[in-house]
Amino acid sequence: MAFTIAIDGPAAAGKGTISKAVSEHFGFGHLDTGLLYRAVGARMLDGAEPVSAAETLEVVDLERDDLRTVAVAQAASKVAVIAGVRAALVDFQRAFARRAGGAVMDGRDIGTVICPEAEVKLFVTASAEVRARRRFLELTAKGSVLTLDEVLADVRARDERDMTRAEAPLKPADDAILIDTSTLSIDDAVARAIAEVTARLG
Ligand code: C5P
Numbered sequence: 498m499a500f501t502i503a504i505d506g507p508a509a510a511g512k513g514t515i516s517k518a519v520s521e522h523f524g525f526g527h528l529d530t531g532l533l534y535r536a537v538g539a540r541m542l543d544g545a546e547p548v549s550a551a552e553t554l555e556v557v558d559l560e561r562d563d564l565r566t567v568a569v570a571q572a573a574s575k576v577a578v579i580a581g582v583r584a585a586l587v588d589f590q591r592a593f594a595r596r597a598g599g600a601v602m603d604g605r606d607i608g609t610v611i612c613p614e615a616e617v618k619l620f621v622t623a624s625a626e627v628r629a630r631r632r633f634l635e636l637t638a639k640g641s642v643l644t645l646d647e648v649l650a651d652v653r654a655r656d657e658r659d660m661t662r663a664e665a666p667l668k669p670a671d672d673a674i675l676i677d678t679s680t681l682s683i684d685d686a687v688a689r690a691i692a693e694v695t696a697r698l699g
Contacts, residue, residue, distance in 0.1 A: 500525070500599040501614075502694055503607035506621035507667060508570070508655050509628035509635075511678040511686055515621055516603040518687040519694060525599035530607065531573065533586050535564040538572030547576040551585035567636070567643065567651055574655045577605075578662040587611065605659055608670035617697045619690055620669035623679040628652050 502519060506512045513529060520527035533551075536558040540550035550558075563569055576582045583606075594600050594612045602611065608618035623631075629649035636643060643651075659667040669675060674693050678686045 498599065499595040499597060500616050500698070501594045501612050502599070502601045503612050503615040503618045503670070503673075504601060504603040504621060504690075505605055505608050505619070505667070505669065505673070507605075507623075507628065507659065508652055509632040510621045510623045511631075511683065512603045512621045514683055515619070515676075515687055515690045516601045519690050520601040522691050523599060523601075523694065523698075525601050526593065526596055527601045528590065528593045528603070530586075530590055530602060530604035530611075532559055532564060533589070534573040534577045534582075535569050536561065537576045537582055537586075538574075539563060539569045541576055542568065542572050547579055548581035548585065551576070551582040554586075565639075567641075567648075570655065571651065574658045578658065578664060580664045583664050605667040606665035608673050609668065610665045613670065617694050618670050618673040619676055619693060620673040621676045621678060621686070621690075623677060625649065625652055625656065627679045 502525065504512050504516045516527055516529070533554065536554055537547055537551045539561055540558060541547045590602065590611045594602050608615055626649065629645060629652045632652060633645045633648040636648065676686060676689055
């Protein structure tokens with residue numbers, strides 16, 4: 498059975514955590530589509546031309562250990578504005594979304610562009626300050642020396658680029674269910690997402 502759950506939203510809203518928990522709960526596959534853009538961004542930082550990097554992306558590119566850095570995140574949001582980069586990644590994402598056994602797709606444009614027919618669409622968000630604090634704690638735990646203000650500036654710069662681009666801008670689909678995690682615990686946010694999916698699985 499194919500069943501697609503689209504989970505979109507801005508950086509550090511809790512999409513990744515919710516997506517993993519939902520995919521484990523239902524036994525569905527999980528694709529973090531941000532990793533595709535990060536891998537293209539990382540290859541651009543290495544000197545590759547972004548569209549040809551996207552067209553020739555390989556599994557090893559997705560296994561690099563620098564994909565979670567702030568520099569690669571910024572590069573990802575820069576290559577993500579390029580129509581040719583987005584086009585090169587569409588087929589892979591759509592095929593994964595319709596895999597047998599169900600799929601959780603997390604990204605920015607899953608409910609609007611990649612899978613407008615997804616059975617469930619969630620839009621996970623939170624205030625920029627709350628998201629920056631979460632990302633700051635995550636990065637600090639990994640040894641980063643960035644300040645909270647620097648992380649907030651990074652979150653805002655990526656939001657701006659993701660929401661104002663012409664190609665597949667970040668926005669909720671008309672029929673998306675909004676989950677604001679600003680004041681929700683991780684457990685409550687996950688429970689809410691699982692309840693919404695359960696209601697639609699029937
Ligand atoms: O979700 P993550 O922070 O890993 O995404 C990195 C960047 O990739 C985002 O800021 C966004 O510019 C881009 N992206 C996108 N479409 C997606 C997933 C990510 O444009 N479906």
